[in-house]
Amino acid sequence: MSYFHRHNHPYRRKVNKEPVLKAPESAEIERASEEIFFCGDPHGYFDHILKAAQEHRPKAMVILGDLQPPAPLHEVLEDILSFVDVWWIPGNHDTDNDYFYDRLWRSELASHNLHGRVALVNGLRIAGLGGVFRGQIWMPPLSPNYTSAGSFIRRIGRGNMWRGGLPRRHRTSIFPSTYDNLLTQKADVLVTHEAPGCHRKGFLAVDQLAKNLEVKYIFHGHQHEDRHYPSYFGFTPRGVGYRGIVTLKGDDVVPAQIDPREVEAYEEKPPMSWSSMPLKRLG
Numbered sequence: 001m002s003y004f005h006r007h008n009h010p011y012r013r014k015v016n017k018e019p020v021l022k023a024p025e026s027a028e029i030e031r032a033s034e035e036i037f038f039c040g041d042p043h044g045y046f047d048h049i050l051k052a053a054q055e056h057r058p059k060a061m062v063i064l065g066d067l068q069p070p071a072p073l074h075e076v077l078e079d080i081l082s083f084v085d086v087w088w089i090p091g092n093h094d095t096d097n098d099y100f101y102d103r104l105w106r107s108e109l110a111s112h113n114l115h116g117r118v119a120l121v122n123g124l125r126i127a128g129l130g131g132v133f134r135g136q137i138w139m140p141p142l143s144p145n146y147t148s149a150g151s152f153i154r155r156i157g158r159g160n161m162w163r164g165g166l167p168r169r170h171r172t173s174i175f176p177s178t179y180d181n182l183l184t185q186k187a188d189v190l191v192t193h194e195a196p197g198c199h200r201k202g203f204l205a206v207d208q209l210a211k212n213l214e215v216k217y218i219f220h221g222h223q224h225e226d227r228h229y230p231s232y233f234g235f236t237p238r239g240v241g242y243r244g245i246v247t248l249k250g251d252d253v254v255p256a257q258i259d260p261r262e263v264e265a266y267e268e269k270p271p272m273s274w275s276s277m278p279l280k281r282l283g
Contacts (some may be wrong), residue, residue, distance in 0.1 A: 001219035004191040021118060024188060034060040036217040036248050038186070040197045040226075040240035040256055041066035041091060041133075046076050049255050052245050053080040056253060059122040060084065064240055065091025065130055065193035068100050074108035074201030087112045087121055089130030089224060091193045095172045105171075118187045124248075127187035127213050129179070131172035132194055132222070133203060140175055148177035151261065179209065187213045189248070192220045196237045198229045210235050217248060226256040246269055 004059055037058045039049055043066055053061060069076045077086055086109060094100050104110065114128025137152065139145035146152040149166045152175075162168045174194070190210045195202035196218055210218050212234050218237040227239030228250060240246050241256025 014093070019274065021120055021186070023125070023186070024123050034247055034249075036124065037061045037245050037253055038238070038240050038248075039063045040242055040244040041221045041224065042068070042243060043093070044068040044070055045243060048243055048245065050077070050080055052254050053084045059086060061086050061245075062121070062126065062191055062219070063088040064191055064219060065089050066093045066221065067104060068093055068096070069103045069107075072103045072107040077109070085112075085121065087114050087119065087126070087128075087195060089113065089115050089128045089191055090172045091130065094133040095168045095170075098168070099172070101168060114191060116181060118182070118185050123150065124189055125187040126189045126191060127185065127209075127215065127237050129174065129181055129190065129192045129194070129206070129209065131174050133205075134170070134173045137170065137173045140203050144176045146175065148175050172240060179205070182209055183212045185213060187215050189217045190215045190220065190235075193222045195220045195223050195239060198232070198237055199223060199227065201224075207233060211239075219246070224256075224259040224262075226252075274283075 012093050037052065037056070037060070039061055041064065042049065046069070049061065049063070063086070065088075067073065067088060070169035073088070074081065080086070088104070088109070090104065090113065094104055104113070113130070114126060115130035116128065118125050118127045133139050137146050146155065147198035149170075152170065153161065153166060156167070160167060190213055192206055194206055196206040196210065201223060206218070206220075216237050218235055220237070220239055222241060225239050226241030226244055229237040229239070238246060238249070238250045242259045243254070244252065244256030245254040246252055
């Protein structure tokens, strides 16, 4: 199935276009390249973000999901908010429980959630697509089961609602209506929790969104891998690893850590002997 055929979704409907933000000059992009940091999944740990902000004094930082803050986000980042503009997108684990949810969506930084919109961050237009694709809602390239949060709520009934609306878990699910709204806009950078199609677990739908937005850069989290990808379709993707921090150019500010789960899996796995290794026949 071709790239474009996989994204020619028959359900797509017309949406109201958002005001188009002015594209920055090349000099503004170059300046911002050292003044905006992109932070990989913190998973409840923020000391490295605080330290990097205090040492490098960037103008802005964008956190790529799975924050799981131990307290309201504005309290966790209190020491740097006077000189750093902090933005974020949600990850799939940010709706694991009521505490994580409230510490983000009811914090004083709730308005800095980039999911589903384009915001001007230190002179650059940054688009955000937080959360993940879930099969119950939409798993591209398949057609969606529900196109919007409203259509899902009408189906599940009042008894399955959470706080009078969408179930908590699905508040970090990507709905086609949010995706379609972003398709009508323009940006310089796209930040996502899900990976683009160049990752083995990524989605071509992210590539299509980046192409429509006409971005030059994509930054993603979720996979806990520090990945430099080649440029394609006019943009350069960058995977920001577990608790890593990078610049707009993709340079490391704080090297990514190894995911503790990977260490545990490696330690539990018995060493492979030569006799048990699969060998390819040559010739």
